[in-house]
Amino acid sequence: MANIVGDTVKARTFDAIVIGSGASGGWAAKELTEKGLKTLVLERGRDVAHIKDYPTTNLYPYELEHRGEITYADKQANPIANRCYAYKEDTKHFFASDEEHPYIQEKEFDWIRGYQVGGKSLIWARQTQRWSQYDFEGPARDGFAVDWPIRYADIAPWYDHVERFVGIAGNKDGLDTLPDGEFLPGYPLNAVEDYFQKTVHQHYGKQRHIISARCAHLSEPKAIHIEQGRVKCQNRVLCQRGCPFGGYFSSNSSTLPWAMKTGNLTLRPFSTVHSILYDQDQQKAIGVKVIDTDSGEEIDFLQRLFL
Amino acid sequence: MAKTINRRSALRTMLYIAGGTLILPACFRDSGRASIKLTHLSIKESDEVMLESLVEVLIPADDTPGGKELLLHLFVLKMVDDCHDPESQKQFEDGLKQFATWSQKQLSMPFNDAERNQQTELLTRVEESDDESLIAFFKIMKRRAIQGYMSSSYVMTNLVNYEIAPGRYNGYFPMDN
Known part of the structure; x- marks a missing residue:
């Protein structure tokens, strides 16, 4: 610097x-x-700094004072941050505290911030879907805002560009509502999810689709990712601590x-x-x-x- | 007058604490017994000793450590003290005292003095009693003791074989029948 x-x-x-x-x-x-x-x-x-400033990333559950649970005092002090699924004992240092940064809510709005x-x-949460043509056409079609001057076709090559660098895992699902992209191998569904997918397809195949969510994880890193110093996701499910493998995009x-x-x-x-x-x-x-x-x-x- | 602390056993206790849980703010009772500093709960030493027996009856030692060795009673106290709301903490405190009274009545002697099989049998009957705070206390104690056990260093390292970086995901892992 x-x-x-x-x-x-x-x-x-x-x-x-x-x-x-x-x-x-x-x-x-x-x-x-x-x-x-x-x-x-x-x-x-x-x-x-990557890896250097992820203080909890390699802690075992018993190395956390409350085994990952948030204290009652913290819940009182940070009621909104506590609504976020990712706000736990091992990650709270990456969330802006409600105590230090209060805001007025006229209607409920969970403004989760990372300062x-x-x-x-x-x-x-690393869930990464492309907007589809329907999203870009939305304001004009549904009349809730001024028509946008761009469409999906304009943005598509830029989605390609970003996805290649970031590394997005997903399958070619062929759905115009959730467009396919430059994907790394998609994560397979588990036994229950596969069954659910088959059953939904059987009954509602024309209108409802169950897919493996597209996510910013290196299921299989390419040269560009290795060049960034990132390697294959290790399935730790500890992402929000910061990943020493660079397994997800940040x-x-x-x-x-x-x-x-x-x-x-x-x-x-x-x-x-x-x-x-x-x-x-x-x-x-x-x-x-x-x-x-x-x-x-x-x-x-x-x-x-x-x- | 405080008795002298047996340094060997105090040290061993601290090491287990360090191995099993993050170092709890330790303190010592007048008797010299190692304990933890509590902010919200107020627990008599005799009730704490009973709690220690309770977690051992719940998770007895065999060729692997049980509740007592893993200091699960201290884990239970710490989690209730730090992570429970005031209402739940009161239920726990009241229920713990109730358990002392109730078990004494049921066994015709203090819980700690009874035989193991009598103690075990008694625990199966807690949820049949009419006392709300007794049942609430027992549920909290059981839940936290099991949590403390399953996430202890000993169990995660030796029994569960916890892998912090599995490097795989198997969505079809077979369940034993």
Whole structure:
């Protein structure tokens, strides 16, 4: 990580600035740095380096104080985070605490947040389906919003592009509602699921389909994944601790290290973006004002492209 | 006046705790007996000793360690103290005291003084009693003791052969009949 020293504008100017290091931020960083752009990625939370900062990843159940269970006190302090299936004793350090980050809910809304490098890409459920033509046509067809200017056909090649790098396991199911993609071998269903699939097909085959969910796991890594330093998923079912094998996709295991290798990435944790700097004359956003959450100082970063 | 602590047995207790569970905040009773610090529960030493016998009756030692050796009674107390809501904790406390009274009446002697087969037989009758807190306590105790046993270092390493990275998924694993 490049050290931003000195108070010169040059040191604080980049070709591109990316706000957030989650799944989207990591991808932006990868694409931009690959193209030679000096890119600054700003993350409000702390750094989480792949493997090094996964403190619980190799703990056995009896090494956890409550064998993985959340205490009553924690449930009272973080009632919303506790609604997330993945919020357990071994993973709670990757979730934003409701105590520290309360919000008003007029109607119930479980805003689950991960305020660290990698964001929710560390703790997500890894279920990855393509939107279909029906989703893109949805607003126009069902009249709930302004018609989108793009369709599935426009995005399809980009789905291919992302899926190849990320590694998505799935079968060619031939359903237009859940389009097929660039898949690694799909995970087989178990005995009960197979029976369920057959029975549903028998009775509702024309309208209902049971498939093995497409997921961001390396069922069989390809060269591109090995090149990222990731290997085959080991079926641990401990993903949300952070995976030492890189078996599932996260910014931490995949896009950020890849971007770092180009030499064009500056990753700055503890950087909350305060506001966008907008130049009235140029009619352009020219940068961001950051509050360093460690030191409290305000820093303006400038850029030529804005994301 | 506190008696001197037998350091050998205290050390052994700490090692078992370290091997079986993360190091519990240990403390010692006036008698010198090793125990854990509780925040919400208030348990008499005699009831704790009875609880220790209970988990041993539930999971007796054979050629593998039983509830007593694995300190399951401390695990039960810790989980109830940290992870249960106040209502459940009260049920546990009341039920534990009730168990002492009820078992004394049923056996005509304190639970700890009875023969193993009498103790075992008594446990099968708990759920027949009318006492709600007794039954609630017993269910909690049983559930937590089993949880403590199955997830203990000894059982996971030697009996279950827990694999942290199986490297496989077999959706057709045969169940024994």
